[in-house]
Amino acid sequence: MVDLIPIWLCVFFTLGIYSILYRENPWFRIAESVYLGTAVGYAVSQDLLYIRNQWSGQWSQSAGMMLLFALTMVVGLMWYARFNKSTFYLYRWPLAIIVGTGIGVALKTVIFTQFLDQIIAQANTPFFVAGDLMGTINNILIQIMVPSVLLYFWFTGTTRDSAPMKVVEKIARYTMMAGFGSAYGYTILTRYSLLIGRSQYLLGIPPNPPEAKLAFIVIAFVMLASMIGYDMFMKKKTPEE
Amino acid sequence: MSNALKRIEIPIALTIIATLLQVIPYYLDIAPVKNAADQMQTVVLIIVACATFVGVISILQVHGKKIQRKSEGWEYSIIVVLGTAVMALTGLPLAEFGLGTNNAIFNYIFTNAMTPLGGTMYSIIAFFITSAAFRAFRAKNIESSIVLVAGTIMVMGNAPLFTNALPVLADISLWIREVPNMATMRGVMIGAALGAIALAVRTLMGIERGYLRGGGEE
Amino acid sequence: MSIMKKVQNLDTRIIYLLAWLFVLFPLISPLGLPIPISNDARNWYNYVENEVNDGDTVIFSLMYGTSGMPELFPMSVATMKHILEKDVKIVVVTFWVEGPLVFDTLIGQVDPADYGKVYGEDWINLGYIPGQETAIGSLATSFQNTVANDYVEGRPLSSFPIMDDIKSANDVDLIISFETGTPGAPEWLRQWNTAYGVPIIVGCIGVSVPGMIPYINSGQMAALMPGLTVSAEYEVLLSKPGLAVAGVDAVSTSHLLVVLLVIIGNIAYFMTKEDEK
Numbered sequence: 001m002v003d004l005i006p007i008w009l010c011v012f013f014t015l016g017i018y019s020i021l022y023r024e025n026p027w028f029r030i031a032e033s034v035y036l037g038t039a040v041g042y043a044v045s046q047d048l049l050y051i052r053n054q055w056s057g058q059w060s061q062s063a064g065m066m067l068l069f070a071l072t073m074v075v076g077l078m079w080y081a082r083f084n085k086s087t088f089y090l091y092r093w094p095l096a097i098i099v100g101t102g103i104g105v106a107l108k109t110v111i112f113t114q115f116l117d118q119i120i121a122q123a124n125t126p127f128f129v130a131g132d133l134m135g136t137i138n139n140i141l142i143q144i145m146v147p148s149v150l151l152y153f154w155f156t157g158t159t160r161d162s163a164p165m166k167v168v169e170k171i172a173r174y175t176m177m178a179g180f181g182s183a184y185g186y187t188i189l190t191r192y193s194l195l196i197g198r199s200q201y202l203l204g205i206p207p208n209p210p211e212a213k214l215a216f217i218v219i220a221f222v223m224l225a226s227m228i229g230y231d232m233f234m235k236k237k238t239p240e241e
Numbered sequence: 242m243s244n245a246l247k248r249i250e251i252p253i254a255l256t257i258i259a260t261l262l263q264v265i266p267y268y269l270d271i272a273p274v275k276n277a278a279d280q281m282q283t284v285v286l287i288i289v290a291c292a293t294f295v296g297v298i299s300i301l302q303v304h305g306k307k308i309q310r311k312s313e314g315w316e317y318s319i320i321v322v323l324g325t326a327v328m329a330l331t332g333l334p335l336a337e338f339g340l341g342t343n344n345a346i347f348n349y350i351f352t353n354a355m356t357p358l359g360g361t362m363y364s365i366i367a368f369f370i371t372s373a374a375f376r377a378f379r380a381k382n383i384e385s386s387i388v389l390v391a392g393t394i395m396v397m398g399n400a401p402l403f404t405n406a407l408p409v410l411a412d413i414s415l416w417i418r419e420v421p422n423m424a425t426m427r428g429v430m431i432g433a434a435l436g437a438i439a440l441a442v443r444t445l446m447g448i449e450r451g452y453l454r455g456g457g458e459e
Numbered sequence: 460m461s462i463m464k465k466v467q468n469l470d471t472r473i474i475y476l477l478a479w480l481f482v483l484f485p486l487i488s489p490l491g492l493p494i495p496i497s498n499d500a501r502n503w504y505n506y507v508e509n510e511v512n513d514g515d516t517v518i519f520s521l522m523y524g525t526s527g528m529p530e531l532f533p534m535s536v537a538t539m540k541h542i543l544e545k546d547v548k549i550v551v552v553t554f555w556v557e558g559p560l561v562f563d564t565l566i567g568q569v570d571p572a573d574y575g576k577v578y579g580e581d582w583i584n585l586g587y588i589p590g591q592e593t594a595i596g597s598l599a600t601s602f603q604n605t606v607a608n609d610y611v612e613g614r615p616l617s618s619f620p621i622m623d624d625i626k627s628a629n630d631v632d633l634i635i636s637f638e639t640g641t642p643g644a645p646e647w648l649r650q651w652n653t654a655y656g657v658p659i660i661v662g663c664i665g666v667s668v669p670g671m672i673p674y675i676n677s678g679q680m681a682a683l684m685p686g687l688t689v690s691a692e693y694e695v696l697l698s699k700p701g702l703a704v705a706g707v708d709a710v711s712t713s714h715l716l717v718v719l720l721v722i723i724g725n726i727a728y729f730m731t732k733e734d735e736k
């Protein structure tokens with residue numbers, strides 16, 4: 001019996017979220033509140049575990065490192081200065097360090113990873129592929145489409161009034177529309193994959209516990225009956241004029 | 242003295258130093274600077290981890306006020322506060338006291354509350370996107386027609402039901418992904434990389450200060 | 460044509476109900492549709508089978524939380540089963556806060572001990588590292604400075620034999636990353652692939668796929684596993700059908716519903732437009 005409680009809880013929370021599809025209701029608010037509270041509290045454990053583990057590593061090996069660790073913790077505590085207006089300025093210091101380091105770490109290689117390597121790949125795309133008509137057509141299309149998209153973003157306003165830019169604009173827009181269609185198709189796949197995953201749990205399909213199926217039927221009935229019953233009750237209570 | 246500490250130039254200077262400290266050693270082989278940069282990275286990880294209670298305090302402030310004033314929905318705020326407190330306390334890394342990621346209550350809540358809730362929260366978009374496909378996805382002009390046709394072919398290309406019946410759909414959807422989608426994404430990526438570099442340069446010059454806003458002062 | 464107007468103004472909850480039915484029906488009563496194998500699945504399978512050599516060091520990173528589990532968990536399980544059959548060293552690490560507990564769930568289904576792997580000698584779990592891209596970069600520079608203790612036993616990394624030869628990204632031969640967003644592939648590419656030349660293969664949710672294609676085209680990324688359907692194909696190639704194969708019929712019927720609704724919605728739109736003219 002006790003083993004069934006976790007399964008019924010999982011099903012309750014799952015259906016609680018899905019109950020919003022009927023309308024806003026207390027089941028959904030309960031599930032949403034539990035998620036919000038637990039998600040925020042969960043992150044605390046992982047972050048503090050990291051700090052504790054770090055102390056037992058390089059930071060406690062010498063006096064200099066211990067001093068640096070203490071200084072780091074002082075800077076880390078400055079995050080909480082944001083909750084007081086008179087000390088808010090201190091909150092900007094750790095933020096500045098994080099933002100600066102993050103920008104620096106990304107900046108040093110972004111020019112290669114997302115700029116040069118892509119341009120090199122584009123330049124290395126041959127116009128003609130021997131013995132492969134489709135490959136040749138595709139490469140020619142890529143050589144036309146990529147620069148068109150780039151020019152579309154770089155040149156805006158009156159620079160698009162010229163005849164060549166009007167052609168470029170059309171090619172770019174049609175290319176992007178096809179790209180967005182592709183993104184839409186994959187979005188459908190992702191969202192339904194998530195729904196299918198939860199449905200597999202609700203139906204108790206292995207390796208999910210089979211007891212979930214009964215819980216699904218019972219809890220779904222209770223939730224629907226309560227919402228529909230309440231609506232019918234409110235309708236009777238306030239008859240339409 | 243405290244007025245001097247409040248000057249915006251201090252965090253701007255910190256940003257510039259932190260950025261240059263990471264970038265310079267990558268291009269110039271200066272051992273002390275490289276060591277300082279590597280050490281700085283490990284310092285930053287701890288500073289980031291120290292921010293963990295910011296979310297907790299914010300939650301407690303917002304929902305605590307709601308409970309205090311008995312505003313609309315205050316009963317749910319009790320659940321939020323309780324959930325936050327229980328997870329934060331049971332998850333504290335004090336294995337000597339039975340707390341931490343191996344704590345029974347912590348694991349119970351993660352497995353039986355967070356896992357189903359997290360998985361369900363984003364899956365609900367499937368229903369909304371289906372409804373949107375029915376109501377809003379219209380072939381009103383050439384551009385929307387292209388999106389419609391490309392999107393529909395991609396949807397069919399991802400489903401074995403269609404690709405078994407018409408294998409050519411898989412080839413067409415692959416073409417859409419590898420040619421127009423690739424061209425779009427490459428163009429966007431190159432443009433975004435340039436934008437990121439420009440933003441970084443602006444931040445280095447102290448012009449970009451958006452991340453320092455707040456608190457009622459500049 | 461009032462029928463078409465009624466169709467256009469159909470109650471949204473009926474559409475939601477249809478979505479439920481089209482997903483639940485094939486799960487309750489599987490259609491058993493054959494699963495054609497795509498190049499994506501073959502590339503992933505071939506890369507893990509042929510490019511991962513005995514003695515290699517592989518980073519296995521679950522860069523997702525509970526929200527990504529339904530789509531990414533099947534491919535994570537299948538890939539873990541595949542690499543456990545090889546004589547490689549596996550370093551498990553994550554930069555997503557829920558990653559460690561997602562991995563604990565994975566271990567509950569795929570125990571390395573069943574493949575003769577010993578913790579600390581053949582594989583190790585470094586847990587979660589906060590800091591996003593900075594953390595990824597720091598790990599590339601020095602494992603020991605970035606992670607003091609392992610996640611499972613809480614002991615110093617230096618006490619595990621597997622870490623004797625793993626000091627930085629220079630000692631890693633492959634990154635296998637499963638992800639739903641940021642930090643993810645771009646961060647790995649910037650900090651590990653561009654800086655140290657470490658190859659990477661990525662399994663991602665469908666939404667992320669369009670953005671990954673330029674990396675595949677340029678050769679920066681060696682292989683891509685784009686979503687649940689290809690996960691099912693991979694499970695078929697491995698002859699280890701799992702959750703992905705069990706769910707792929709529902710992918711088909713749900714996608715059929717979307718296509719039908721798009722077609723019907725457009726027919727209704729054009730016919731009511733004609734009426735109004």
